[in-house]
Amino acid sequence: MSVAHDPHYGPWTIEEVLALGEDRGQRRELVGEALLLSPAPGTKHQRASSRLRHLLDAAAEAAGAPVEVLTAVNVVLPDGLFIPDIAVVDAAAAAEDPVACDAEAVLLVVEIVSPSSSGRRTDRLLKPPYYAEAGIEHLWRLELEPRPALIVSELENGRYAERVVAEAGRKTLVEKPFPVELDPGALVRQGR
Numbered sequence: 001m002s003v004a005h006d007p008h009y010g011p012w013t014i015e016e017v018l019a020l021g022e023d024r025g026q027r028r029e030l031v032g033e034a035l036l037l038s039p040a041p042g043t044k045h046q047r048a049s050s051r052l053r054h055l056l057d058a059a060a061e062a063a064g065a066p067v068e069v070l071t072a073v074n075v076v077l078p079d080g081l082f083i084p085d086i087a088v089v090d091a092a093a094a095a096e097d098p099v100a101c102d103a104e105a106v107l108l109v110v111e112i113v114s115p116s117s118s119g120r121r122t123d124r125l126l127k128p129p130y131y132a133e134a135g136i137e138h139l140w141r142l143e144l145e146p147r148p149a150l151i152v153s154e155l156e157n158g159r160y161a162e163r164v165v166a167e168a169g170r171k172t173l174v175e176k177p178f179p180v181e182l183d184p185g186a187l188v189r190q191g192r
Contacts, residue, residue, distance in 0.1 A: 010035060014081045018074065018099055027072070030081040031126065038119060041085070044144055045112050048187040049085050052110060052142065056088060059180035066091045067107060067177075074100035075109065077134045082127060086110035088138075088177060103134035107177045110140040128153075128160055138177055148184035150174075 008016070011033030020028060029036040041049070049071055057069040068089050075082050081100070086109070093105030109131055111123040123141065131139055132155055139160050141151045148168040153160035154176065166172035168185030 014076060014100075017081055027083045029083055031130070032079055036122070038114065038122070041112070042115070044188050045085075045114070047190075048112055048142060048144065048148070049110075051187045052112075052182070053086050055180055055182055056086065056108075056110075059178055060088065063178035065178045068094040070094065070101075075103055075106055075134075076100050077103050077130050079133070080130055082109075082130065084109035084127075085112045085142075103131075103136055106134075106136050108138040108140065109136055110142060112142045113144060115145065132159055140174075142184065142187070144188060148188050150182065150184045 012030055012035045013033070014030060017028055017030050017035065025040055027038045027040075029038070053069055053071050060067050060069060068091050070087050070089055071085065072083050073087050073089070075084060075087055087101065087106050088108040089101050090105040090107065093101055111127060113120055113123045128139060128141075135155070137155050139153045139155075141153070143149045143151065150164075150166040150172070151162055152164040152166065152174050154163050155161075163176075164172060164174055166174065166182060166184050169183065171181050171183045173179060173181045
């Protein structure tokens with residue numbers, strides 16, 4: 001049996017992308033009017049995302065921060081729609097819309113760098129200027145290769161400035177948006 005469908009080649013709108021519904025096999029993001037597809041993340045990536053999300057959630061609770069720590073949530077930007085690996089979102093805003101969050105409600109985005117060359121370019125070069133334009137105050141980039149490292153950046157004069165580089169094998173305290181201590185190597189280590 002074949003299923004008829006209406007292929008859509010673009011340009012795309014945020015509403016059209018959100019109307020596609022969930023797809024656990026790939027992420028659908030929007031850059032301008034262009035649809036960007038990426039495969040579901042691998043095991044090491046998922047392990048790091050899960051552990052970092054739990055650390056951030058515990059740190060936010062300990063600090064009494066009125067936020068939600070979400071994984072793979074749709075973040076609406078002035079010129080697109082991205083799905084960061086982790087987003088720390090104002091709790092009231094997260095309760096308003098179960099499908100997407102406006103960038104102005106996002107305090108922190110975390111991108112875990114994909115292993116492919118196109119994924120690395122997307123996470124390191126493409127996404128940061130869009131997040132900065134949207135006014136998201138904090139951007140963390142977790143590099144998995146060659147050794148795990150977390151690059152902590154803060155918005156300054158419309159661009160991200162690196163504040164801390166946490167390296168594998170050493171616990172590092174990151175102060176903002178709330179204090180959290182972590183070792184990037186422990187985020188990916190097997191057998192925990």
